[in-house]
Amino acid sequence: MHDANTAATAEQKNSDSPSAVSSTAPSKRVILTMGGKGGVGKTSFMLALAEWFQSHEIPVTLLDLDTENKSRGSLKHYFDGRVTKVNIHTAAGLDAFVDHLAQGAPIVLADMGASSGQVTHEWFDSMFEDVAATGVAFTAIGIVTPDPASVESILSWAARLQDRVNYAVVENAMAHQADFSYWRDSEQAKQFRTVFQPVVLTMEFRLPELENPARQHGVTLGQVVARRLKVPELQRASLVIRAQSYRRRLFEEIDKAKELLLL
Amino acid sequence: MSRARPEISSGLYPALSGVLPAPVRGLSGHPLTSVWRLLSVTAFRRSPSRLTLSEEIVDAKFEAILNSLPTKEPRSRLEPYSELITEMRKRGHSYREITQVLKKACGLKVGTSTVNDFVLARSRSKTKPSVSASGTVGTKKNKRALTGTYRNTKAQESTRKPQKELEGTAKTIKELKDRPLKTRAKKLLFEYNPDEPLRLHRNQRTKE
Numbered sequence: 001m002h003d004a005n006t007a008a009t010a011e012q013k014n015s016d017s018p019s020a021v022s023s024t025a026p027s028k029r030v031i032l033t034m035g036g037k038g039g040v041g042k043t044s045f046m047l048a049l050a051e052w053f054q055s056h057e058i059p060v061t062l063l064d065l066d067t068e069n070k071s072r073g074s075l076k077h078y079f080d081g082r083v084t085k086v087n088i089h090t091a092a093g094l095d096a097f098v099d100h101l102a103q104g105a106p107i108v109l110a111d112m113g114a115s116s117g118q119v120t121h122e123w124f125d126s127m128f129e130d131v132a133a134t135g136v137a138f139t140a141i142g143i144v145t146p147d148p149a150s151v152e153s154i155l156s157w158a159a160r161l162q163d164r165v166n167y168a169v170v171e172n173a174m175a176h177q178a179d180f181s182y183w184r185d186s187e188q189a190k191q192f193r194t195v196f197q198p199v200v201l202t203m204e205f206r207l208p209e210l211e212n213p214a215r216q217h218g219v220t221l222g223q224v225v226a227r228r229l230k231v232p233e234l235q236r237a238s239l240v241i242r243a244q245s246y247r248r249r250l251f252e253e254i255d256k257a258k259e260l261l262l263l
Numbered sequence: 264m265s266r267a268r269p270e271i272s273s274g275l276y277p278a279l280s281g282v283l284p285a286p287v288r289g290l291s292g293h294p295l296t297s298v299w300r301l302l303s304v305t306a307f308r309r310s311p312s313r314l315t316l317s318e319e320i321v322d323a324k325f326e327a328i329l330n331s332l333p334t335k336e337p338r339s340r341l342e343p344y345s346e347l348i349t350e351m352r353k354r355g356h357s358y359r360e361i362t363q364v365l366k367k368a369c370g371l372k373v374g375t376s377t378v379n380d381f382v383l384a385r386s387r388s389k390t391k392p393s394v395s396a397s398g399t400v401g402t403k404k405n406k407r408a409l410t411g412t413y414r415n416t417k418a419q420e421s422t423r424k425p426q427k428e429l430e431g432t433a434k435t436i437k438e439l440k441d442r443p444l445k446t447r448a449k450k451l452l453f454e455y456n457p458d459e460p461l462r463l464h465r466n467q468r469t470k471e
Binding site for chain 2: 148151152155158159163181182185186187188191195
């Protein structure tokens with residue numbers, strides 16, 4: 001069993017098929033969450049990422065592929081009117097990526113739902129080579145929490161996606177004192193980091209007084225900061241400043257991965 | 264100029280051409296009634312190796328009948344002038360003009376549409392590749408066997424491709440055969456067994 005987890009060296013890369021690491025800049029990019037484990041904060045990070053692009057005035061297409069996620073808490077809940085809901089459980093799978101890249105902005109933000117692994121992996125196996133040949137690059141964002149299941153989830157995805165995507169991993173502190181031992185210290189996770197060299201970002205723990213009403217009302221940190229809301233519990237001065245601080249630090253973290261997020 | 268006779272095998276009875284016995288095939292151009300008469304007697308006969316004496320006599324009788332039949336005359340009055348008509352068409356003369364020339368120079372009075380039908384019928388019979396009962400395009404050899412005539416077909420023309428072209432095709436085929444199959448099995452950079460728990464090595468913990 002031990003050798004099943006062995007990681008090969010970078011020299012073993014097969015040059016026959018394209019990989020995510022290309023010498024030329026891509027003309028289009030799909031940024032997708034690795035959606036194996038539910039409730040780890042995929043949508044929260046994608047919201048922040050969408051706001052980051054918005055703050056830089058870079059147009060993106062938002063796709064909500066989380067068909068099983070209820071309306072409240074989904075990407076569509078926050079950006080209604082700007083988000084396209086896509087059902088990936090069809091024969092076409094993730095072909096929506098290609099169509100939206102052809103019609104709209106050159107960057108697609110795709111919030112994958114939990115248990116979307118099988119569909120995504122099959123789509124990559126059948127479509128990646130030809131889609132990548134058109135200049136499309138992929139960035140997979142994994143969210144890890146203290147829960148080892150979140151780590152196992154991104155390792156499973158990486159074992160299927162291999163080097164066809166760039167990796168960014170977000171450490172989402174879901175508690176005040178978050179322990180990321182399984183992500184930082186497990187043998188398998190270390191192998192993953194050695195092979196794929198993911199950019200690691202930190203998403204700090206947010207106060208429930210801010211996080212819960214924001215989820216409930218479908219508002220982003222940016223909207224809280226802008227004070228344009230009619231939600232009394234989010235108008236408290238301390239929460240507004242908190243939101244501003246969270247947002248600023250998260251944007252600084254996202255800046256670390258800008259090479260994987262831009263063209 | 265020999266006249267093109269109606270074909271039993273490729274015309275009226277394409278499905279039967281493979282099973283028609285030799286005497287029946289020899290009757291091409293003759294009235295249907297005589298063909299049918301022969302067909303009813305001979306079509307489903309046993310193979311020659313198993314013929315009885317009486318059947319051999321019948322066979323010889325058919326042979327004699329065939330030999331006694333007079334050669335059929337061409338049906339179209341235009342047949343003797345086919346070369347003249349073809350040449351005039353090549354030179355761009357209209358059917359009306361051809362009709363007038365035939366009338367004045369040859370004393371043959373025919374309608375414009377007759378000449379038109381004649382030319383079309385001839386061009387069709389020249390360009391249309393015949394298909395045997397088995398669905399394959401007739402070769403020079405089997406075409407002669409079936410109809411007693413030989414006409415150029417596109418398939419036959421393709422067999423006369425220049426030698427260089429054939430060599431080029433052979434080279435392409437050889438290269439295609441020699442080309443190794445593309446293997447889809449890519450060596451994995453990272454493997455993970457989801458059935459195995461994550462292994463912690465706390466003593467090697469590093470601050471990242």
